[in-house]
Amino acid sequence: MVFQDTIKLAPQEQGATEITDLISDLIADSKIKIGTCQLFVHNSLSSLLINDTAGESTKSQTADFLAQLAPSSDEISSEIDDSMAAIPETMIAAITQTTISFPIKNGKPLLGTWQGIYLWEKTMRPKERKLTITILGEH
């Protein structure tokens, strides 16, 4: 069985926004009890992440960490200055996820106790984001 839906998420602040509850509701709608769930974002300026839900400081530090991975060599920096703020986000896209997948059991996401699903907004000028959920499995 295949269930597929494309939803729109309102613009979110830069950083991580937990969307576990929203996704759990869509899985319940699908009536699929066991299988896999695939989430896909339709752009390169936001990404998806499964990460620890314990503690706000952890989340903000992850943001600092990803920011620090942005290029710092003179050659790259000057091109960034010349072009646009969008460029470092595109580079970060190379090591972050457009798609995440996880198991479904008993009609729910089968995540660890401290795991949550996050939309990662990379730009300071966030927009509405399209997200497609595709669930494969059985009733």
Place this chain on the structure above:
Amino acid sequence: MVFQDTIKLAPQEQGATEITDLISDLIADSKIKIGTCQLFVHNSLSSLLINDTAGESTKSQTADFLAQLAPSSDEISSEIDDSMAAIPETMIAAITQTTISFPIKNGKPLLGTWQGIYLWEKTMRPKERKLTITILGEH
């Protein structure tokens, strides 16, 4: 057809432990001959990886490389010192994989000659880890 099982892995040393044989046995148990295999770890302090099986030195160097990606700015470091050793691992979680997927053919993982499946243990205080395997496909 859907096959799903959740298994427990004994605590492993920090770094990469190859689990290809264990996963191959679970795929054989599923009786599914063609399809996809999804592996998911139920925590953020270990991750999954498909990487080169050739040579022990390659594996230890990957560990050094990931360690080097950990944050080094004064602002982040001081927060890490104040909090706990667990924090850098959470940051590394942002760029490593909770889920990996690969094809199945003839009832076996369809990997390259030099590819293997690894559990990546990020903490020096390893625990038993839960892993869910979900296989979708046909006999």
Place this chain on the structure above:
Amino acid sequence: MVFQDTIKLAPQEQGATEITDLISDLIADSKIKIGTCQLFVHNSLSSLLINDTAGESTKSQTADFLAQLAPSSDEISSEIDDSMAAIPETMIAAITQTTISFPIKNGKPLLGTWQGIYLWEKTMRPKERKLTITILGEH
């Protein structure tokens, strides 16, 4: 329904080569209209990426960025010099993707307007690469 095929790609230059059209053709061949597509490369020296198709400069800068993530500490560098040029690529494999997945709708990849599928060739000595496509879904 399961569709699976393994194809060979001619050797590509180091960096990103867009393969969206090739993959779209394979999806059309499968006759599957709705579901998920999984792509898998059979080696650790190339990887797969969904990224922004807008602008050549973005692509070359992503290459510079990934190159910069390669290890630079003295201890690691000396081991690299002693061993082979292949080693940094293996490390980069730890944070790049052997497998990518995305949704299929109406018999086509359901990507964003500016998203494309890329093979990322990490070595300067590229070879023919094997790629397996596995599509799960319904007519």
